[in-house]
Each structure stands twice: as C-alpha cells, then as structure tokens.
Amino acid sequence: MNAGSRRVEAAIAAAREVFGERLSTAEAIRGQHSRGEDLSRPVLPDAVAFAATTEEVSRLLAICNAHGVPVVPFGAGTSLEGHVTPWRGGISLDLSRMDRVLEVNEADMDCLVEPGVTRQALNAGLRDRGLFFPVDPGSHATIGGMCATRASGTNAVRYGTMRENVLGLEAVLADGRVVNTGGRTRKSASGYDLTRLLLGSEGTLAVITKVRLRLFGIPEAISAAVVQFEDLGGAVRTVIETLQCGIPVARIELLDEVQMAACIAYSRLEGFAARPTLFLEFHGTEASVAEQAEALGGIAAAHGGSGFAWAREQEARNRLWEARHNAYWAATALLPGSRAYTTDICVPISALEEAILGAKRDIEESGLTAPIVGHVGDGNFHAAIIVRPGDEEALARAWALDRRIVARGLALGGTCSGEHGIGIHKREFLEAEHGAAALEVMRAIKAALDPKGILNPGKLLP
Numbered sequence: 001m002n003a004g005s006r007r008v009e010a011a012i013a014a015a016r017e018v019f020g021e022r023l024s025t026a027e028a029i030r031g032q033h034s035r036g037e038d039l040s041r042p043v044l045p046d047a048v049a050f051a052a053t054t055e056e057v058s059r060l061l062a063i064c065n066a067h068g069v070p071v072v073p074f075g076a077g078t079s080l081e082g083h084v085t086p087w088r089g090g091i092s093l094d095l096s097r098m099d100r101v102l103e104v105n106e107a108d109m110d111c112l113v114e115p116g117v118t119r120q121a122l123n124a125g126l127r128d129r130g131l132f133f134p135v136d137p138g139s140h141a142t143i144g145g146m147c148a149t150r151a152s153g154t155n156a157v158r159y160g161t162m163r164e165n166v167l168g169l170e171a172v173l174a175d176g177r178v179v180n181t182g183g184r185t186r187k188s189a190s191g192y193d194l195t196r197l198l199l200g201s202e203g204t205l206a207v208i209t210k211v212r213l214r215l216f217g218i219p220e221a222i223s224a225a226v227v228q229f230e231d232l233g234g235a236v237r238t239v240i241e242t243l244q245c246g247i248p249v250a251r252i253e254l255l256d257e258v259q260m261a262a263c264i265a266y267s268r269l270e271g272f273a274a275r276p277t278l279f280l281e282f283h284g285t286e287a288s289v290a291e292q293a294e295a296l297g298g299i300a301a302a303h304g305g306s307g308f309a310w311a312r313e314q315e316a317r318n319r320l321w322e323a324r325h326n327a328y329w330a331a332t333a334l335l336p337g338s339r340a341y342t343t344d345i346c347v348p349i350s351a352l353e354e355a356i357l358g359a360k361r362d363i364e365e366s367g368l369t370a371p372i373v374g375h376v377g378d379g380n381f382h383a384a385i386i387v388r389p390g391d392e393e394a395l396a397r398a399w400a401l402d403r404r405i406v407a408r409g410l411a412l413g414g415t416c417s418g419e420h421g422i423g424i425h426k427r428e429f430l431e432a433e434h435g436a437a438a439l440e441v442m443r444a445i446k447a448a449l450d451p452k453g454i455l456n457p458g459k460l461l462p
C-alpha cells in the first residue's frame with residue numbers, strides 16, 4: 001500500500017465514525033458518483049459520504065484536510081463539464097439528502113434552503129403562497145449545485161441568474177470552519193462580497209450548506225407564444241431588436257430547425273414545422289402582456305416571423321416549456337445511444353447574430369449533428385454536439401468544433417461559458433478570456449482558502 005492509499009484509508013475510517021452507514025464504499029454507489037452528465041471518462045471515488053448536517057460536512061472536511069484527501073461536492077450530478085468526476089479519487093460528498101426548506105419569509109420574499117433542495121421541489125412548495133423561484137436550468141439540479149455553477153435558465157432575461165438571486169450562503173471551508181456570507185437585505189456595501197466569490201466556484205473553495213434565495217410573486221398574467229421563421233437570421237434579429245427596444249420579455253428561447261425537428265418528434269409537439277423558432281413568455285398585467293406581445297409580433301413580422309401560436313392556459317404553457325426543457329434529451333434521441341457535448345458561449349447581444357450564424361456554418365462544415373438551442377435573451381446559446389460514447393474520432397471533431405465556436409465567441413467579446421461553468425473541459429479557455437494576471441488572482445484565492453488543494457482538485461483552474 002502506498003502513502004496515498006494509506007492516507008485515504010485513514011480518512012475513510014475516521015469519516016465512518018461520523019457518517020456510519022451513510023458512508024459507502026459499494027461499487028454501485030461509487031459508480032453513480034464517478035461522473036456528471038458529460039462525456040468525460042468516469043473515475044470512481046474511494047468512498048461516498050451522504051451528509052445530513054452542516055456539522056457532518058465540517059467534520060468530514062477537517063478529517064480530509066488533515067489527511068490531504070480530496071473531497072468532491074456532489075449535488076444531483078447534472079453538470080456538463082466534468083465538474084463532479086473525482087479524477088484524483090478521494091471522497092464524493094453527496095449533499096442531496098440535505099433537502100429541507102428551512103424558512104419562507106413571505107413579507108420579505110426570501111427563503112432559506114439546504115443545498116440538496118431542487119428548484120422543482122422548492123417551487124412546488126411555494127406555489128400555494130403565490131411565490132416562485134425563477135432560476136430554471138433544464139435539469140433536476142440542486143440549489144447547491146446551481147450556486148456552485150452560477151446556473152441560469154429560460155427566465156434569466158427577466159429575473160437574472162443565480163448571481164442575482166442568491167442573497168447569502170452558509171459554507172464550510174476546507175479546514176472545517178463554517179462561514180456565513182451575505183444576509184437578508186437587498187443590498188449591502190459591507191466588506192468583500194464572499195457570496196459572489198463562492199457562486200460559480202464549482203466546489204473548489206468551500207462546500208455550500210445553506211442558501212438564502214430571493215423569491216418573486218407569481219405574475220397576474222402569463223402568456224406564452226411560439227413564432228416560426230423563414231431563416232435563422234430572422235429569428236436572431238427579432239431577439240436583438242426586441243431587447244434593444246426594451247420589451248421586458250420573461251423568456252425568449254431560440255431553437256434552430258434541427259432542434260425544432262428533434263423537439264417535435266421527442267415531445268410530440270403538434271402543429272409546428274421544423275423551422276427556426278422562438279419560444280416566448282410574457283409576464284405582467286393583462287394589459288401589459290398584450291402590449292408586449294403586440295410589440296414583439298410587429299418586430300417578428302418584419303423579420304419573416306409568422307404563425308404566432310398562443311398558449312395562455314397553464315397546461316398548454318407547461319407543455320411548451322417542458323418541450324423546451326427536454327431539448328437536450330430530444331437532441332440525443334436523434335442518434336440512438338448518443339450523448340451530447342454542449343457548447344455554451346455567451347456574447348454581447350449586438351454580436352449574437354454573428355456568433356450564432358458562424359456557429360451554424362462551423363457545424364455544417366464539421367459534418368456533425370449539433371442542434372442549436374439558446375437562452376438568446378442573455379446572448380447565450382448551446383450547440384448540443386451529438387456523439388456516441390467511445391467514438392473517439394467523432395469526439396475529437398466535437399472538441400475541435402467547440403474550440404472554433406468558443407474562439408469566435410471570445411473574439412466577439414463573449415465568454416466561454418454563459419452558465420454551465422468550467423469543470424475540466426473549459427479550463428484551457430480561462431487565460432484567453434481573463435488574462436494571466438486575473439488567473440494569478442484566482443490561484444491566490446484558491447491557495448488562501450484551500451492551501452492543501454483538497455476541494456474538487458483539478459477543476460476550474462488550468
């Protein structure tokens with residue numbers, strides 16, 4: 001036995017004292033924690049610990065820090081960039097059982113939750129109070145994972161991302177100390193903003209154990225619509241003009257003709273053609289919703305959009321948005337046995353047309369299947385490159401395609417990741433995006449908070 005495996009065995013033995021049967025070394029459980037929803041090679045952790053309290057998280061981190069053993073926080077494992085793969089072994093710390101909603105404050109419109117709560121479970125509990133939490137990735141992600149990846153979704157154009165909707169955190173540092181960041185006020189100018197530092201830190205700086213979230217009132221009137229276009233350029237120009245005119249759409253999502261064909265087949269959407277399409281939603285009063293829809297209808301018509309199909313009832317709206325949220329699964333259904341590598345650039349709105357039409361050309365030249373779908377209201381879109389696991393040649397072409405799309409995005413003043421994060425796969429773009437000096441600052445922060453490098457090692461920083 002080498003020194004490394006002796007350290008791991010000692011840490012597991014000490015952790016077993018804390019977790020009892022909630023610490024598992026069973027191969028099946030380790031397999032479930034060997035990767036996320038991405039194409040990276042799975043790596044088994046040495047053990048999986050299912051936390052129930054902050055105290056347990058703190059004790060586990062103190063143990064692993066003392067023994068120099070890696071800890072990889074794990075929410076629902078839906079991340080797409082290799083974030084949860086424990087590629088240096090160690091303990092996968094599963095937080096999904098810390099899933100209580102601890103407080104809902106209707107008067108202040110905020111709540112306090114444990115990290116394992118999913119946004120679907122949170123919203124199901126809030127509905128009767130007339131409140132909702134708007135950040136909605138198309139997966140059954142946990143709030144802790146969404147904080148750690150600075151996630152967003154279809155509502156971000158109106159309500160913002162996790163960055164705007166997290167008021168404060170409780171988090172455990174690598175050595176086991178518990179810190180509280182932020183608070184319940186809507187603004188604060190007090191001290192460094194540790195909440196924003198931890199949002200998007202991908203489990204590399206601390207383990208999040210409580211989250212205080214902003215909530216919103218369910219709008220008086222909600223209307224959804226679908227509009228189809230002759231060409232992709234017309235759909236994208238409609239988005240740009242809508243935002244530049246200041247029409248406060250709640251959701252504006254683009255699907256190219258390949259993605260639309262996939263969604264029609266997968267979600268049995270009837271009455272639509274496989275053409276570039278915008279899915280829209282308007283929130284407000286009856287009058288303001290009608291006004292927004294009319295203004296957008298005029299812009300769409302000027303860019304070749306036709307056949308506004310309305311979904312006013314909740315059931316019809318749910319069907320539409322479920323189809324949009326299932327776009328990833330619809331895309332993988334195009335090639336049986338495949339999975340998707342999802343590009344994720346985000347550019348300034350004025351550069352969206354060049355970014356999307358350029359990506360479309362790159363996809364055609366690559367010979368790969370890669371439907372385009374996007375939260376275009378934020379300038380963010382994805383190409384889901386469909387690849388069969390094990391097809392190394394196709395995978396190499398997929399990486400090359402992603403690099404071209406990212407390079408164009410960066411040249412247009414954008415970012416390599418609008419919402420999925422860096423994980424393993426996007427580390428190579430960080431320096432080009434942020435510069436060497438900013439990267440040095442990031443490394444200094446990592447060294448200060450996690451000097452032994454036990455928290456999710458090898459992720460985010462190149």
Ligand SMILES: Cc1cc2nc3c(=O)[nH]c(=O)nc-3n(C[C@H](O)[C@H](O)[C@H](O)COP(=O)(O)OP(=O)(O)OC[C@H]3O[C@@H](n4cnc5c(N)ncnc54)[C@H](O)[C@@H]3O)c2cc1C
Binds near residue numbers: 076141154
């Ligand atoms: C079909 C599909 C659709 C998706 N759509 C979207 C989308 O619209 N928008 C979007 O932003 N993302 C989307 N994603 C990506 C993914 O769902 C998000 O990144 C999500 O936030 C991950 O949450 P999770 O609970 O699954 O976290 P995990 O995958 O378990 O973990 C993600 C990262 O967070 C860390 N982490 C997890 N919990 C904690 C914690 N409590 N404390 C500290 N670190 C922690 C992990 O170590 C890891 O680095 C999609 C994924 C799929 C499969």
